[in-house]
Amino acid sequence: xxxxxxxxxxxxxxxxxxxxxxxxxxxxxxxxxxxxxxxxxxxxxxxxxxxxxxxxxxxxxxxxxxxxxxxxxxxxxxxxxxxxxxxxxxxxxxxxxxxxxxxxxxxxxxxxxxxxxxxxxxxxxxxxxxxxxxxxxxxxxxxxxxxxxxxxxxxxxxxxxxxxxxxxxxxxxxxxxxxxxxxxxxxxxxx
Numbered sequence: 001x002x003x004x005x006x007x008x009x010x011x012x013x014x015x016x017x018x019x020x021x022x023x024x025x026x027x028x029x030x031x032x033x034x035x036x037x038x039x040x041x042x043x044x045x046x047x048x049x050x051x052x053x054x055x056x057x058x059x060x061x062x063x064x065x066x067x068x069x070x071x072x073x074x075x076x077x078x079x080x081x082x083x084x085x086x087x088x089x090x091x092x093x094x095x096x097x098x099x100x101x102x103x104x105x106x107x108x109x110x111x112x113x114x115x116x117x118x119x120x121x122x123x124x125x126x127x128x129x130x131x132x133x134x135x136x137x138x139x140x141x142x143x144x145x146x147x148x149x150x151x152x153x154x155x156x157x158x159x160x161x162x163x164x165x166x167x168x169x170x171x172x173x174x175x176x177x178x179x180x181x182x183x184x185x186x187x188x189x190x191x
Contacts, residue, residue: 007117008049008095009041010086012166013103014079015059024103025063034063036106038070043110046117047099053089055079081163087154090147097121098150100143100166107139112181116142119181126176127167135183142181143167149176 013024013034020026024034031039034052041050052067054060056076064074075092077085090098099117101108112130120128126149130136149170153162157169170176 005096005121006048006094007046007097007099008051008090008093009044009047009099009101009113010051010053010075010089010093010095011037011041011101011103012053012082012085013063014054014057015063016057025066028106032066033106034067034103035070037101037103037108038067038072040106040108040110041101041113044099044113044117045110046114049073049093049095051075051089051093052103053077053082053085055085080160083154083157083163083166083169086166087150090150095147098145098147100145102141105139105141108142109140112136112140113142116144116181119179120144120146123179124177125179127170128179128181129167129171130181130183132171132178132180133182134188135186137187145170145176152176 015022017023025032028036050072052074054063054076057079067074075089077088116128116130127145129143131141153169162169
């Protein structure tokens with residue numbers, strides 16, 4: 001499996017969406033989108049555990065039930081404070097390193113996930129990603145960060161935007177070491 005560090009992929013997903021309600025459960029080739037994502041993410045060699053982090057709102061019950069039926073744990077937390085949801089899920093899983101994946105990326109590439117995990121470890125940084133600036137096609141976004149950095153962000157981030165979007169404080173506060181994995185050519189306009 002993974003490295004000596006406990007590397008936990010946390011997928012944030014919920015059923016509510018103003019533009020496309022229940023999108024994470026919409027079928028793609030007969031499989032819910034979230035099921036495809038989890039299946040692909042499970043192929044990442046450096047991920048030790050996969051957890052769904054969703055809100056405690058009852059509208060997310062079908063999503064939580066589906067993921068549990070697939071054999072994966074679910075953490076349920078605050079609807080709006082997604083940073084708290086991530087922190088509590090990571091703490092419960094005893095994570096050393098967190099891989100952040102959003103639930104609307106069914107084509108996530110396990111090799112890219114492993115590459116960003118390796119980059120974070122190899123560069124010995126708090127936070128590594130492939131989105132600063134983006135050079136990979138949309139939907140292949142990966143963020144990897146130390147639990148200690150997540151905990152500091154959880155304690156210090158006060159802006160509602162930072163609480164809702166998880167990683168702005170890590171990227172923008174100037175308190176963390178950062179590294180970006182870039183593709184050899186800019187494919188960021190690919191969809």
